[in-house]
Amino acid sequence: MAIDHTAEKPLLEVTSLSKKFPVYGSFGRLFGAKKYVHAVNDVSLSLYEGETYGLVGESGSGKSTTGRAILGLTPATSGEIRYRDQDLAKLKPEELRKLRRELQIVFQDPYSSLNPRKRVGRILEEALVIHGIGDREQRQQEVFRILQVVGLQPEHYFRYPHEFSGGQRQRLGLARALILHPRIVVCDEPVSALDVSIQSQILNMLRDLQRELKLTMLFITHDISVVRFISDRIGIMYLGRIVEEAPTDALFANPRHPYTKALFSAVPSLSKQGLKERIVLKGEIPSPLSPPSGCVFHTRCPLATERCRSEAPTLSESHSGHKTACHYT
Amino acid sequence: MSQTPLLDVRNLRTHFYTERGRVTAVDGVSFSMEPGEIVGIVGESGCGKSVMSQSIIRLLDYADDVSYEGEVRLGGENLLQLSNSRMRKIRGNLVSMVFQDPLTSLDPVYTVGDQIAESLRQHRRLSRREAREKALELLRMTGIPSPEQRLDEYPHQLSGGMQQRVMIAIALACEPQLLIADEPTTALDVTIQAQILELIVELNRKLGMGVLFITHDLGVVSEICTSVKVMYLGQIVEEMTTAQLFANPLHPYTQGLIRSIPRMDGDRRQKLHIIAGTVPSLNDKPQGCRFATRCPYADDKCRNEEPPIATAEEGHRLKCWYYEEISNGLREAVGHGD
Amino acid sequence: MELPQTKSQFVQLSRKLRKEQRLLSYFRLRTNYDLMIGAIILGVLILVAFIGPLLSPYDPYAMKVLDRLKPPSAAHWLGTDEFGRDLLTRVLYGARVSMSIGLTVTALSSLLGLIIGVYAAYYKSLDHILMRICDGLIAFPGILLAIALMATLGASATNVIIALTIVFTPSIARTIRSAALVVREQAYIEAIRAQGANNARIIWLHIVPNTLSPLLVQAAFVFAEAILSEAALSFLGAGIPAPSPSWGNILQASKPVISKAWWMVTFPGIALILSVLSLNMLGDGLRDFLDPRSKRRGNKKARRAAS
Numbered sequence: 001m002a003i004d005h006t007a008e009k010p011l012l013e014v015t016s017l018s019k020k021f022p023v024y025g026s027f028g029r030l031f032g033a034k035k036y037v038h039a040v041n042d043v044s045l046s047l048y049e050g051e052t053y054g055l056v057g058e059s060g061s062g063k064s065t066t067g068r069a070i071l072g073l074t075p076a077t078s079g080e081i082r083y084r085d086q087d088l089a090k091l092k093p094e095e096l097r098k099l100r101r102e103l104q105i106v107f108q109d110p111y112s113s114l115n116p117r118k119r120v121g122r123i124l125e126e127a128l129v130i131h132g133i134g135d136r137e138q139r140q141q142e143v144f145r146i147l148q149v150v151g152l153q154p155e156h157y158f159r160y161p162h163e164f165s166g167g168q169r170q171r172l173g174l175a176r177a178l179i180l181h182p183r184i185v186v187c188d189e190p191v192s193a194l195d196v197s198i199q200s201q202i203l204n205m206l207r208d209l210q211r212e213l214k215l216t217m218l219f220i221t222h223d224i225s226v227v228r229f230i231s232d233r234i235g236i237m238y239l240g241r242i243v244e245e246a247p248t249d250a251l252f253a254n255p256r257h258p259y260t261k262a263l264f265s266a267v268p269s270l271s272k273q274g275l276k277e278r279i280v281l282k283g284e285i286p287s288p289l290s291p292p293s294g295c296v297f298h299t300r301c302p303l304a305t306e307r308c309r310s311e312a313p314t315l316s317e318s319h320s321g322h323k324t325a326c327h328y329t
Numbered sequence: 330m331s332q333t334p335l336l337d338v339r340n341l342r343t344h345f346y347t348e349r350g351r352v353t354a355v356d357g358v359s360f361s362m363e364p365g366e367i368v369g370i371v372g373e374s375g376c377g378k379s380v381m382s383q384s385i386i387r388l389l390d391y392a393d394d395v396s397y398e399g400e401v402r403l404g405g406e407n408l409l410q411l412s413n414s415r416m417r418k419i420r421g422n423l424v425s426m427v428f429q430d431p432l433t434s435l436d437p438v439y440t441v442g443d444q445i446a447e448s449l450r451q452h453r454r455l456s457r458r459e460a461r462e463k464a465l466e467l468l469r470m471t472g473i474p475s476p477e478q479r480l481d482e483y484p485h486q487l488s489g490g491m492q493q494r495v496m497i498a499i500a501l502a503c504e505p506q507l508l509i510a511d512e513p514t515t516a517l518d519v520t521i522q523a524q525i526l527e528l529i530v531e532l533n534r535k536l537g538m539g540v541l542f543i544t545h546d547l548g549v550v551s552e553i554c555t556s557v558k559v560m561y562l563g564q565i566v567e568e569m570t571t572a573q574l575f576a577n578p579l580h581p582y583t584q585g586l587i588r589s590i591p592r593m594d595g596d597r598r599q600k601l602h603i604i605a606g607t608v609p610s611l612n613d614k615p616q617g618c619r620f621a622t623r624c625p626y627a628d629d630k631c632r633n634e635e636p637p638i639a640t641a642e643e644g645h646r647l648k649c650w651y652y653e654e655i656s657n658g659l660r661e662a663v664g665h666g667d
Numbered sequence: 668m669e670l671p672q673t674k675s676q677f678v679q680l681s682r683k684l685r686k687e688q689r690l691l692s693y694f695r696l697r698t699n700y701d702l703m704i705g706a707i708i709l710g711v712l713i714l715v716a717f718i719g720p721l722l723s724p725y726d727p728y729a730m731k732v733l734d735r736l737k738p739p740s741a742a743h744w745l746g747t748d749e750f751g752r753d754l755l756t757r758v759l760y761g762a763r764v765s766m767s768i769g770l771t772v773t774a775l776s777s778l779l780g781l782i783i784g785v786y787a788a789y790y791k792s793l794d795h796i797l798m799r800i801c802d803g804l805i806a807f808p809g810i811l812l813a814i815a816l817m818a819t820l821g822a823s824a825t826n827v828i829i830a831l832t833i834v835f836t837p838s839i840a841r842t843i844r845s846a847a848l849v850v851r852e853q854a855y856i857e858a859i860r861a862q863g864a865n866n867a868r869i870i871w872l873h874i875v876p877n878t879l880s881p882l883l884v885q886a887a888f889v890f891a892e893a894i895l896s897e898a899a900l901s902f903l904g905a906g907i908p909a910p911s912p913s914w915g916n917i918l919q920a921s922k923p924v925i926s927k928a929w930w931m932v933t934f935p936g937i938a939l940i941l942s943v944l945s946l947n948m949l950g951d952g953l954r955d956f957l958d959p960r961s962k963r964r965g966n967k968k969a970r971r972a973a974s
Contacts, residue, residue: 058518058519058520058521059489059518165607165608166374167607168607195373195374195545195608196373196545196547196586196589196590197373197585197586197589197603197604198373198607199589200589200590200591200601200602200603200604201603203591203601204600204601204603207600222518222519224519224593225590225591225592225593226591228591228593228597229591229597229601248597252593262520263519263520264593266519266520266522266523267519267548267593268522268523268526268546268548268549268551268552269548269551269552269593269594270547270548270551270575270587270590270592270593271575271592271594272551273551273552273571273572273575274552275526275527275530275552275553276552278523280523280524280527281520281524283474284488284490284491284521285488285518
């Protein structure tokens with residue numbers, strides 16, 4: 001499904017999104033914010049209708065914050081999120097609530113994202129009630145339908161979340177996101193808490209549903225092989241920035257950014273036994289409290305030069321659709 | 330193979346007593362490992378791999394209502410029959426453990442140096458200064474950046490990867506014969522995971538200690554383990570060398586596990602293989618073969634009679650009635666699967 | 668299972684599953700002895716408080732100087748007080764006063780505490796103001812605060828209720844706030860927000876129900892403390908004005924005659940102890956019952972033998 005999107009208008013367009021979290025010193029709020037965690041830094045990306053965009057990064061890369069900021073669950077510090085000719089970041093809470101119908105999210109933790117005291121039926125109906133859809137009976141029918149869509153039984157309507165296994169709960173999380181017929185679904189690490197045999201069930205279902213319902217998906221994950229399976233295009237994040245973005249096949253055939261190369265080589269291989277030859281990164285991800293100057297990756301990059309330390313590279317297109325933020329590609 | 334195995338587990342059973350009655354989390358596990366081996370224990374959550382590893386050093390004694398059956402022999406002693414005080418001398422000394430979550434396994438009120446010295450002072454009776462020197466040496470061995478400075482830092486000041494290095498330093502303090510690593514890299518990022526795996530292999534070669542590596546990640550197994558035991562619902566269903574695991578997996582569960590992982594080199598347009606259904610609860614385990622409820626090849630025999638341990642070739646054993654027919658293509662998949 | 672098409676099928680299915688749930692709750696209830704014993708004693712006390720006085724042949728205010736300070740006898744089961752009033756009748760009427768004041772105070776402070784607690788937890792700006800006020804109130808010893816309030820308001824049953832509500836609301840608000848803070852951070856609250864729910868809906872339909880079990884537990888303890896505090900206030904002369912019978916009043920009256928009339932201090936004392944004890948057991952039992960994660964550690968051997 002290599003599609004050329006250049007001519008198309010994106011369904012959702014994020015421009016220069018930044019998110020800073022204040023960190024208070026030992027005297028608390030009294031003496032004001034001392035430092036900021038730069039969780040997301042000048043991120044721009046576009047979601048085209050019907051595609052799955054994979055956002056990959058290690059912990060602290062800002063991938064989850066990006067997803068949340070796009071949905072307005074954490075207000076962005078700056079930047080623009082354009083959806084249907086409106087800037088989501090500037091909408092009033094009331095207007096944003098109405099738009100939520102079309103922008104949904106599936107959470108990572110299937111255990112804590114379902115209210116333990118409500119029956120599944122009530123949990124799923126909630127969204128319909130909020131948006132005033134249907135009467136009681138129609139809502140029930142709609143819940144039965146969505147339960148079937150995600151591969152659960154009608155009898156589950158009356159069960160409590162704790163009676164379900166992890167995989168089933170993630171199906172419920174998906175059902176809750178899909179019941180409003182959204183156009184965009186943000187999946188925040190939806191399979192990382194699941195076992196491999198369950199993970200494959202959920203991944204297959206996600207991909208099938210995405211095609212059937214023509215959903216646009218932002219798939220956030222740290223798992224390289226998962227993102228390769230599910231995404232049409234992939235953005236690699238490091239320390240709050242997108243360092244490389246490309247269609248999946250192009251990216252895996254020819255990763256350009258040194259970080260992407262190291263990341264891919266760190267994934268244990270199933271086909272060859274023994275420790276494999278890999279690009280071992282020195283040290284750890286720097287603190288987002290004080291990101292390095294210049295290129296954020298220069299402290300660990302095997303190829304870094306003086307230029308990388310002082311001058312930040314921009315994300316620029318080298319081949320069709322393949323963008324890299326590196327001075328030397 | 331040498332005459333005396335490092336660790337010899339015979340018919341180990343671990344029972345928990347809960348409100349709903351007795352639950353057997355580890356159900357007749359037998360295996361042995363040689364000194365210097367890295368043995369992988371693989372399985373999904375609820376398969377009993379963690380309980381099994383904790384039973385070996387009787388960590389569950391303190392937890393809940395637990396009883397063990399069988400034998401765990403380490404250097405001729407049956408650990409399950411030792412007194413509590415003798416057992417305390419073994420833990421952290423002959424056998425030590427590294428856990429999944431390094432931050433919760435480190436005590437936040439002591440410095441890294443103190444925590445490494447703790448076990449040295451207890452087991453080796455070293456003086457404060459000797460212990461500190463040894464701690465520094467251990468930290469240096471784990472490849473942590475600027476070890477002198479880390480010695481006086483508290484766990485929360487370190488990143489996850491560094492915390493895990495500290496855990497490993499603590500575990501190695503008394504030069505154990507056996508290191509049990511329970512998902513030590515699961516909470517870490519891939520680039521950090523790669524560093525830790527390399528460290529474990531390096532230490533294994535240098536110190537010659539056996540490593541029992543518990544993981545759910547077959548990729549990790551493929552990188553570092555010499556042999557693998559696949560667990561399902563409290564039993565080892567297949568054991569073999571790592572090479573055999575990927576070249577010739579015979580048990581339908583092992584086959585399913587390997588095929589359901591999205592691969593870096595596979596055709597990504599194809600659907601992933603799935604293992605139908607979910608792992609049954611320990612409260613109602615299937616009667617016959619434990620895997621029968623999810624197995625595409627299962628018939629009435631599988632559902633009613635538990636298969637014995639069969640030896641397919643040297644070092645390759647499994648519990649399946651029909652593995653020969655399946656590998657010859659003589660048995661059709663029915664019902665489940667895709 | 669077939670998709671329930673008709674309404675009757677749907678109702679049937681729902682009924683069947685609810686029944687299963689009920690059976691399970693019933694089982695957990697039956698094995699929770701604290702809860703059962705506490706509830707039974709409290710039930711009896713409340714029953715006695717509200718129908719007991721109707722059964723007694725005596726008037727709680729009728730003085731009979733000739734019968735003063737008589738020990739328990741066939742005519743006066745618990746004896747008589749210093750004015751010759753039947754002590755059993757006085758204790759029964761006192762139960763009514765104690766129970767109704769206890770209940771009212773509990774209901775009012777639970778409601779107020781719930782509202783203050785959840786709003787303080789949800790809105791950071793409110794949190795600072797409300798919790799500092801609560802801290803101030805908690806800093807005073809409860810009974811001292813109640814006496815001070817009674818001194819300002821004047822002695823009457825209504826004022827006792829107002830004073831005790833002010834005393835007990837902060838502790839409930841604190842409990843609710845800490846429970847609500849935990850709930851507020853749960854992913855399912857974020858999930859509801861992602862679906863477009865507004866704040867009022869999130870607070871009342873999603874946070875509040877999740878704080879009800881700590882509220883219930885705390886309410887049982889407040890009930891017990893309210894009964895004790897009312898008795899203490901009355902005993903100190905700052906509570907229900909005489910001659911209204913309340914356990915505190917009776918105890919106060921027994922003080923000068925304590926060496927001559929043991930029954931006057933014993934029986935209202937027992938009533939007080941029983942009610943407080945039953946409420947505390949109820950509170951403990953509720954905590955176990957409402958929190959499915961708290962495993963009661965029974966006798967290890969017994970359980971092992973049973974399995």
